Amino acid sequence: MPTIQVEGKGAFEVEEGKKLVLSLMDQGVDILHRCGGNARCATCRVEIIEGDAGPINEIETAIRETKGITEDNIRLSCQIHVHAELTVKPLMTASETGMDPGPRPAD
Template sequence: MPTIHAEGYHSFTVESGKKLVLALEDNGVDILHRCGGNARCTTCLCEVIDGDAGPIGEAEAGAREKKGIEDDNMRLSCQIRVTNDLKVKPLRTATSEQMDPGKRPEE
């Protein structure tokens, strides 16, 4: 099982193939996901500090382009299926933004 280290939080293991946004939320990180995990709002943005988060898919690429995100280490956690150990830094949380995280993304 892959291990996720969420900078500023803690490390935890997750089942392979789980969406990163759900892995974070299920392990106490109040990551935002305002669009419900549909790669539209970019509120679930994380910095991938270490590890392979996989390729950037079409939906994520479109959202990143629309928002002007060019750094390949800045990824939408709703679009990453965890298959490897990762060290990530959640950039926007419900606490830091003082807002409801949004509808829980689907598996």
């Protein structure tokens, strides 16, 4: 099983193929997911510090363009299916924004 290292939070193992946003949530990591993991809001952004998050799909490409996200290492955790070791940093959190995290994304 791949290991996810969350900057400032520690590391945990993840079932291969599981969405990164769900993996983070299930480990109690504070991350927004306002649209429920549908790649519409981009609040589940993470910085990929180390590792291979996989290719950026068409859905993620479209919302990244809409939101002006140009950095290759900034990804939507709802669109990443974990297949390798990753070190990440959540960029938008409920505690920092005061927003409700959002509905649980589908598997």
